[in-house]
Amino acid sequence: METPVETTRERLLNVAEQRFGEGGYEGTSLRAITVAAAANIAAVNYHFGSKEALLRAAVARAMAPVNTERRRRLDQLEAGGPPTPEELIRAFIEPGLELVLRRGERGAVVARFIGRIAFDPSKRIRELYATESDPIERRYLAALQRALPQASPEAVAFGYVNMLGLLALHQSQALSPTPGAAGVGDPEDPGKLAENLVAFLVAAFDRGLRP
Amino acid sequence: METPVETTRERLLNVAEQRFGEGGYEGTSLRAITVAAAANIAAVNYHFGSKEALLRAAVARAMAPVNTERRRRLDQLEAGGPPTPEELIRAFIEPGLELVLRRGERGAVVARFIGRIAFDPSKRIRELYATESDPIERRYLAALQRALPQASPEAVAFGYVNMLGLLALHQSQALSPTPGAAGVGDPEDPGKLAENLVAFLVAAFDRGLRP
């Protein structure tokens, strides 16, 4: 087969999601990224325009498969009867965990990167993440509301924020064993983490949302 | 009464928790802090020794009343019969939300700061937060395990991490209206947020932890 040579652009994106996920946006310098990517310092501005544009491109590339899978599952669910809360929660959580965690080291790097971005309280980064995942999130919110007609819109939004936050938490802890909290980010069986998280959230949604 | 003049040291701590909470540790410069505190740039190194030491001092000061209140509640609970999961969750969440949110703007600033620190995936900052809250957290973990004897230690730790994460999430969103998720960080009634969060977590702990 032909040799799939990594372009400078791809190497920059790979290293960016590794370093940004590890040290955060402000805590990672372009020089650290370009050195690790075996690229010239000017390459970032040539290919992306700025440091922030590199972040934006990395977020878009990392989120694309997750969003695609979520859309696919949501389509499939809504094609059948009205989905249950559990089905919706599963369709949201699993693409975020399995899809990246099942891909070994590289997948965990992507997960940590996504989690850290989704997590970040900084205004600029929050907006960046929001624009990337806004449309699909609206669909989930609406579907959740239909599945939980007895809950107020505020309660559904509250549950959704919590689901998003917990997913980001466990994503950002990929590659972080956190020995105090055993079994959480168990790299041996990411599916188990997904099951635990889904069960936790289903219980909270079903009985923990005040009307 | 005597005029309670704020010392330079206090002003630095006040501004530090505001700016660190807003822009993160790496994203906030000592110059920005000292200017806002009407102090000389050298004041930080004189009073604290370094930027990181300033962060450490700010974390310690902000967490102290929360930890004290948690200890007090835990003592009180354990003086009576064996506490229920709900009582334990309440004793953990409420000091983190009410104690700071009930104090107006300043309290919200402290909450955001604590939440952001507890939230931060960076190694150095995680360790800093851990040393500050480790002893009391061990007590909570042990008490939770006793209150949930049917759950495995891994499951209890998983629930605990989620509780910690959701508290940090809502703390860090103090001062952030997040219009999409209405009612979440409602500054008008922080007690309501505490109630919602406790109910959410109690349901998850009671029925969402796999054995």
Place this chain on the structure above:
DNA sequence: GCATAGTTCAAACGGTCGTTTGAACTGGAG
């Protein structure tokens, strides 16, 4: 008044930051 410990100050230290420049290289099209 004077010494002294505590605090503040302007100024500068060496380093690193994101970004820009213009020349050098690359590989395919004409």
Place this chain on the structure above:
DNA sequence: CTCCAGTTCAAACGACCGTTTGAACTATGC
């Protein structure tokens, strides 16, 4: 071979970073 658009490169830009210095100020005890 020539040309040229695309890419890489070393070098430098001004700005800002955390930290240090040593002198100046302040207030208290003698």
